[in-house]
Amino acid sequence: xxxxxxxxxxxxxxxxxxxxxxxxxxxxxxxxxxxxxxxxxxxxxxxxxxxxxxxxxxxxxxxxxxxxxxxxxxxxxxxxxxxxxxxxxxxxxxxxxxxxxxxxxxxxxxxxxxxxxxxxxxxxxxxxxxxxxxxxxxxxxxxxxxxxxxxxxxxxxxxxxxx
Numbered sequence: 001x002x003x004x005x006x007x008x009x010x011x012x013x014x015x016x017x018x019x020x021x022x023x024x025x026x027x028x029x030x031x032x033x034x035x036x037x038x039x040x041x042x043x044x045x046x047x048x049x050x051x052x053x054x055x056x057x058x059x060x061x062x063x064x065x066x067x068x069x070x071x072x073x074x075x076x077x078x079x080x081x082x083x084x085x086x087x088x089x090x091x092x093x094x095x096x097x098x099x100x101x102x103x104x105x106x107x108x109x110x111x112x113x114x115x116x117x118x119x120x121x122x123x124x125x126x127x128x129x130x131x132x133x134x135x136x137x138x139x140x141x142x143x144x145x146x147x148x149x150x151x152x153x154x155x156x157x158x159x160x161x162x163x
Contacts, residue, residue: 016072023068024103029057030065033075034096034104038112042101042121045093046075066094074100098124 024030032055037046051062069075075094082089096104105121137147
């Protein structure tokens with residue numbers, strides 16, 4: 001029997017990996033922010049007011065998590081101009097970074113992602129993986145030709161279905 005494996009890998013910046021893992025998985029709030037981003041769509045902006053409204057955390061807890069996740073590169077922060085009652089106001093918007101998307105995928109159910117999101121993620125993951133393998137191969141003296149041949153051999157193999 002073949003065990004069904006979670007189909008995603010996360011590449012972590014070595015110097016920040018402990019802090020990132022603690023920030024996300026050391027608090028339920030960090031995980032819930034990622035789940036919220038998934039429900040909205042991984043490419044959409046996240047707003048503090050929506051998190052406070054939809055998650056069962058105080059504004060202070062939400063702000064602390066947003067600051068930490070932004071500082072660690074899991075979220076990007078930007079400012080958006082909005083017209084509100086004939087006034088212009090600026091609000092912070094957050095969006096998952098590539099790293100943030102990979103973490104969101106660790107907690108995602110495959111049914112939560114669109115085919116387009118799955119395609120984008122797989123392509124990005126593959127590019128990153130190939131870059132890392134190529135760098136490692138160069139360090140240990142394996143030629144690109146050997147890697148290309150290995151890839152071609154594996155692409156010829158029939159895939160095995162997972163239950």
